[in-house]
Amino acid sequence: MGMTNEGERPPGPPPPPTGAAFLLAQLGAHAAELFAERLAELDLTPPQSGLLRLLADSPGRSQRELADDLGMPPSRFVAFADELEERGLIERRRNPADRRLYEVHLTDEGGKLLEGLRKVGAEHECRLTDGLSGQERDQLTGLLRRLADRQGLSPGVHPGFRSMRTERTERTGRRAGRRSGR
Amino acid sequence: MGMTNEGERPPGPPPPPTGAAFLLAQLGAHAAELFAERLAELDLTPPQSGLLRLLADSPGRSQRELADDLGMPPSRFVAFADELEERGLIERRRNPADRRLYEVHLTDEGGKLLEGLRKVGAEHECRLTDGLSGQERDQLTGLLRRLADRQGLSPGVHPGFRSMRTERTERTGRRAGRRSGR
DNA sequence: TATTGTTATACTCTATAACTATA
């Protein structure tokens, strides 16, 4: 008993039948989750795929720049890049002009994986917009793009990387020592 | 040096101008982030607000049921509920019929906070769909709802709670012991 | 024996702050 609501809903309007904001958050999380599942088939996490795409667009940048773009501290970027380098997907090259810097590049194998990544992305797009006509899909994309613009979201950068698992689970062995200049 | 791409983009179509799937993930993360900021003004996290709303809709359910709905293990739910109970927002009542169960209820204060929560939600909705006409907003909401339906997303449940900070940071003191039947 | 609530533990992930080498 007590003086709190006992079973009936309190007076006032019923909860709105789910507005656009909530639907966006819900669908966005769902889209990210689904995409992560597809990426797992390529043994990639979303941040890893983000780096690969970044390197395809602008190769040779420094680790710090890339870490900034991905929204992670440079210290975290090291192990993050280590794993991809061990797998032969990316490559560090000393910058001769400024020997403090590493230029990070995609390897040939990394480039090939990027192709698979594009395919996964396209399939994901289809799966997610399933049930919409071509016209409706365009309509939706247009509205979303306007919202993203209005909200100041830079195209192609996913803010959620900040709080995302950076490595695939089940990393059995420790990182192989790759130190040279120490 | 090396046989990898040296600066030009590889052949093939340029990256698509950001499809609907990516925009959804991006906007969804943005919406969640923005909402979390507004929630912080009420000293609430998204999962906490989720529980409050859950309790408003169906009071008196057991901790296990609620934990399941929120997508967290029951063990985690304990501390989660402890904090809200200490703050006087929710209340545990023994179920006399089955003394293993606690009925979880909203307190009066919790109900009052829920009002503020509704207001924040409405403002958030406006802020996020800013720049759209009323007709466009309806259009967008309709499309999103159809997608959510098609994807099998239950209305009102946010899958992202699973991987979300459950408590507000800067908890200075430890939890006050509230044990009685031990 | 099964289930709810709870606690304890061990583990993962993270940021922070040092430290090295280059500039």
Add this chain to the structure above:
DNA sequence: TATAGTTATAGAGTATAACAATA
């Protein structure tokens, strides 16, 4: 002195697995 990269460490957050009480 400042900056890129790196390592070490300490802290937060988590799931898992025990445990107690009740059924």
